[in-house]
Amino acid sequence: MIDAGKRNVIGIKVNVIDYEGAVERIITAAKEKQGLAVSALAVHGVMTGALDDTHRYRLNNFDLICPDGQPVRWALNLLYQAKLGDRVYGPNLTLLTCERAAAEGLPIYLYGSREQVLQQFADNLRSRYPKLIITGFQPSRFRQVSAEEKLEIAQQIKDSGAAITLVGLGCPRQEVWAYEYRELLSMPLLAVGAAFDFHAGTVSQAPKILQDLGLEWFYRLIQEPKRLWKRYVLLNPHYVWLLSLQMLKLRKFDPATAIPPTQEMRYG
Template sequence: MISNRILGMRVDPVTLEETINHILAWAVERQGRMVCAADVHLVMRHRDEADFRETMTQADLVTPDGMPLVWLLRRQGFPGQERVCGPDLTLELCGVAAEKEIPVGFYGGRPEVLQALVSNLRSQFPSLMVAYSYSPPFRPLTAAEDEAETIAINEAGVRLLFVGLGCPKQERWMAAHKGQISTVMLGVGAAFDFHAGSIRRAPSWVQRIGLEWLFRVGADPKRLAKRAFQYYPRFIWHVMTEGLKRTGNR
């Protein structure tokens, strides 16, 4: 698999179709894998935090979720690069899983969000086999609780486990459980809220011009504004600085 680097972090230049094919092959073989959908926030966490860089070394596939990453990959030699984001990946995989009778599971979200998510997906895909769902408490699980859920996931026969804990919690959870859970784990973040209907997703034209993050900040400024303005300006600065360095070294 071809991989690339954005500000030092691996991002794989894959299409949505290629991503689904990789994931399905792993799922059929019951392989424990870790899939991440990367945006600006994740890239900057990787740049800033040594322990998170170590976490991301466990990832088997890192897709470009945010449009800024898509644009950078296009400029770096992948002109056909498209966005492969968590919400789209969740729907596509659930559709294929329903068709191929692949058991899926969901880990994360508030109880009411998780219930609505599963209900909506079952309505959209009547044949979808939801073998497991769990809304963990906001506190860290005890060792006994964590072991019980790990056993439950494995015994349920889950082949695709969608993890909606938000960045960086979901990436750390997946890395910690890789090798313990025989399933493909996918960090899909806000996909739980979007498909549960608890948060409105940005219109498609807003997504295409790379401003979905700003739409989300406007919808939930108390929670997201500080994070957005902590990471986005610095991301732009570092991208421009590295670009100038490469130009100067030619």
């Protein structure tokens, strides 16, 4: 098991951790009823923080940021000789967490996406892990919620008896949600995004060979070019450029320059 703490990747503090280490952190927090904000970030997720001082503050105050994308894993290996043999891919982390939760009798809750996706996701999880307890789910409201609605959402999750909440609102909304709800919910909050659609069967995953080569982004771009072209065509080269500056020590990426949010976004 690898769990060697956080390292700076273009200003974002990413954990040097593997699947086993990440699942252990999540399950331990669930058993102890401790708040734990978790996200698995690929290049796009890292760049949302690198280009936004306030969001960088949110991400750097997460308890666990897993290296979801191969280029993020490669950065840790190149910069810090992390010797990570694999990334910690959000959809896989989701299944491994659910498998352990089922074995440990820890109930889960699903928040985000659409009703139809949530129902299919829940059905597929129950079929895969018959002992898994899913105490409920709420679809996204696809808008900002009021302070009162935020408290209602948190109360529904608490009242369900869940020990872990999976959050699928898309990046960076799900990370904002986990950051803002962490103090209200004494449990792990896993921002796992595409895992909802992948495991519901509404979106297909890239073949493993493309995933291993760090080309999952290309597969997704072909699937949804209008929605994703800016994310990949613009941000991927920008990431390589910034990482090159860090590797050559031509620019210092100081996480301490992040700026705390002055108000809540309250995505729902």
